[in-house]
Amino acid sequence: MTREVDLQDGRAARAAAPAGATGSGVKSADRTIDVLELLAGAPRRLTLSEIHRALGVPKSSLYNLLQTLVARSWLETDDRNSTYAVGLRALRVGAAYLERDPIIEAAGPLLVQLRNDLNETVHLARLDGADIVYLASRESAHHLRSSSRIGRRLPAHATALGKVLLGSRTDDEVKALLPDDLPALTPETVQDFDTLLAELNQARRDGYSYEQGQNTPGLGCFAVAVPGRQPAVDSLSCSVPLIRLTEEHRSQIVSALVQAADELGHLTRRQSW
Amino acid sequence: MTREVDLQDGRAARAAAPAGATGSGVKSADRTIDVLELLAGAPRRLTLSEIHRALGVPKSSLYNLLQTLVARSWLETDDRNSTYAVGLRALRVGAAYLERDPIIEAAGPLLVQLRNDLNETVHLARLDGADIVYLASRESAHHLRSSSRIGRRLPAHATALGKVLLGSRTDDEVKALLPDDLPALTPETVQDFDTLLAELNQARRDGYSYEQGQNTPGLGCFAVAVPGRQPAVDSLSCSVPLIRLTEEHRSQIVSALVQAADELGHLTRRQSW
DNA sequence: CCTGTGTGTTCCTGTATGTGAACGCTGTTC
DNA sequence: GAACAGCGTTCACATACAGGAACACACAGG
Numbered sequence: 081m082t083r084e085v086d087l088q089d090g091r092a093a094r095a096a097a098p099a100g101a102t103g104s105g106v107k108s109a110d111r112t113i114d115v116l117e118l119l120a121g122a123p124r125r126l127t128l129s130e131i132h133r134a135l136g137v138p139k140s141s142l143y144n145l146l147q148t149l150v151a152r153s154w155l156e157t158d159d160r161n162s163t164y165a166v167g168l169r170a171l172r173v174g175a176a177y178l179e180r181d182p183i184i185e186a187a188g189p190l191l192v193q194l195r196n197d198l199n200e201t202v203h204l205a206r207l208d209g210a211d212i213v214y215l216a217s218r219e220s221a222h223h224l225r226s227s228s229r230i231g232r233r234l235p236a237h238a239t240a241l242g243k244v245l246l247g248s249r250t251d252d253e254v255k256a257l258l259p260d261d262l263p264a265l266t267p268e269t270v271q272d273f274d275t276l277l278a279e280l281n282q283a284r285r286d287g288y289s290y291e292q293g294q295n296t297p298g299l300g301c302f303a304v305a306v307p308g309r310q311p312a313v314d315s316l317s318c319s320v321p322l323i324r325l326t327e328e329h330r331s332q333i334v335s336a337l338v339q340a341a342d343e344l345g346h347l348t349r350r351q352s353w
Numbered sequence: 354m355t356r357e358v359d360l361q362d363g364r365a366a367r368a369a370a371p372a373g374a375t376g377s378g379v380k381s382a383d384r385t386i387d388v389l390e391l392l393a394g395a396p397r398r399l400t401l402s403e404i405h406r407a408l409g410v411p412k413s414s415l416y417n418l419l420q421t422l423v424a425r426s427w428l429e430t431d432d433r434n435s436t437y438a439v440g441l442r443a444l445r446v447g448a449a450y451l452e453r454d455p456i457i458e459a460a461g462p463l464l465v466q467l468r469n470d471l472n473e474t475v476h477l478a479r480l481d482g483a484d485i486v487y488l489a490s491r492e493s494a495h496h497l498r499s500s501s502r503i504g505r506r507l508p509a510h511a512t513a514l515g516k517v518l519l520g521s522r523t524d525d526e527v528k529a530l531l532p533d534d535l536p537a538l539t540p541e542t543v544q545d546f547d548t549l550l551a552e553l554n555q556a557r558r559d560g561y562s563y564e565q566g567q568n569t570p571g572l573g574c575f576a577v578a579v580p581g582r583q584p585a586v587d588s589l590s591c592s593v594p595l596i597r598l599t600e601e602h603r604s605q606i607v608s609a610l611v612q613a614a615d616e617l618g619h620l621t622r623r624q625s626w
Numbered sequence: 627c628c629t630g631t632g633t634g635t636t637c638c639t640g641t642a643t644g645t646g647a648a649c650g651c652t653g654t655t656c
Numbered sequence: 657g658a659a660c661a662g663c664g665t666t667c668a669c670a671t672a673c674a675g676g677a678a679c680a681c682a683c684a685g686g
Binding site for chain 2: 105106107108109110111112113116117119120121144145147148149151152153154165166167168169170171172173174175176177178179180206208213215228230231232233
Binding site for chain 3: 106107108127128129139140143161162
């Protein structure tokens with residue numbers, strides 16, 4: 081018997097939309113998305129029965145659906161119809177989102193320069209509801225093997241990227257945006273609303289946000305919002321292992337981030353959207 | 354009146370699957386994919402009516418479908434339900450495909466090194482049917498603005514990436530794989546089957562493929578297959594503007610590509626798949 | 627060996643879903 | 657100003673799909 085485990089990997093599970101949130105729309109379309117998002121978040125290939133249990137969709141309906149998606153190469157099955165994973169054709173749509181957005185195109189060279197100047201990992205992210213979504217990143221030379229986080233979601237309140245964007249809104253807007261109970265990713269994650277609001281005020285005053293180990297133990301993170309839209313939706317960040325973080329490094333990072341975000345704002349302001 | 358144009362951009366239109374290829378599966382799932390692939394390949398945002406005409410789906414059905422996809426953030430509508438584009442949540446699934454594949458993870462640093470050594474644009478691609486699909490690339494320092502081609506498809510016979518992979522198959526297999534009429538992307542594209550087979554033989558002998566302006570005028574391209582699987586499915590390439598292409602550069606590129614492909618093959622051979 | 631639990635697959639029916647036609651609306655044209 | 661053509665939206669009916677149950681098969685264990 082195979083051990084029963086969470087099919088969604090730990091972090092993503094909390095940040096992801098309520099999987100069964102299929103309410104009013106076209107049923108098969110909702111399920112198609114359910115399947116794709118489940119497989120995208122799963123740590124390994126899944127069998128029909130596993131998907132059946134995870135989504136609560138009848139096996140026979142699911143069977144037809146999966147066949148359809150495999151026929152379109154949006155899903156792949158390895159040996160003989162045993163396990164399913166995201167397929168090659170699903171690649172294009174995500175890339176299309178990235179290509180259509182001028183800010184992401186413009187961010188590429190800027191991120192490279194930032195990473196080279198600081199020699200730390202830098203990210204571009206966007207606020208979506210209560211989560212931030214990674215849009216682009218460049219890894220520091222230290223760990224090359226780190227897999228790109230593009231498309232991954234993290235609760236905004238647990239990240240510097242999110243805090244600085246929340247800070248661009250009023251306290252009331254923040255209250256309306258975030259869930260009543262703030263999920264914790266680590267023991268350090270702020271779960272108290274007033275503490276969070278204090279952090280946001282700090283970020284508003286400083287012009288940047290900082291966070292330590294609130295989403296990843298041992299990692300500190302600085303972020304500034306990309307100017308241009310009000311309220312801001314995009315932000316740049318730089319993550320540093322706490323062991324390597326000196327006061328000098330800190331001010332270097334912050335000024336480099338502010339400058340890069342400014343430039344990014346200017347580059348995209350006149351763009352036709 | 355708006356001028357009526359092709360909704361799919363020139364290249365992608367030919368390489369893409371027959372858009373109406375929805376045959377036997379779950380209808381709404383097929384249509385969901387149709388919509389996503391159409392929007393991903395379109396050069397701009399589309400209205401409901403445009404999608405209706407492009408896919409031949411009844412407007413009322415399409416209306417519900419689009420509403421559902423928007424509600425799930427797989428599509429976005431800008432002002433007020435007027436035009437549609439790929440949404441933020443579609444990002445994750447493509448990224449998931451890339452992350453699950455060890456060869457793509459391993460290719461990252463290798464591509465960076467290749468690009469730095471050659472100072473030219475380098476690509477990793479995979480054969481899928483009669484097309485190649487770009488999986489990863491690093492642009493040369495010369496043109497930073499070039500948008501990533503990840504997920505884009507090109508006819509295999511018109512690219513060095515594809516020719517070297519086709520060369521890893523027998524002539525009969527190639528005949529079975531490719532369509533009867535080879536589409537041309539430029540006046541230079543091989544359309545004659547015997548000429549193509551001769552090119553494949555050349556590639557088999559040399560261990561790499563070369564092509565000039567067959568998919569992009571003024572651009573030459575070298576490619577070698579990543580060893581490990583038989584027949585090969587992945588290949589590495591380097592594109593060079595013809596003006597800049599000397600005999601010395603040529604041999605430097607080929608040997609760097611061969612070495613990188615070998616290394617990539619070794620890195621991934623022992624990986625658990 | 628036969629039983630039990632797992633898998634993926636097929637079939638048939640009731641109903642949920644797709645759809646054609648009609649609607650309200652805006653902007654353009656004569 | 658009226659007629660037209662385009663747009664997105666609504667609604668009631670009939671079709672095609674979802675889903676329960678039953679199927680074939682593989683494997684593990686008593």
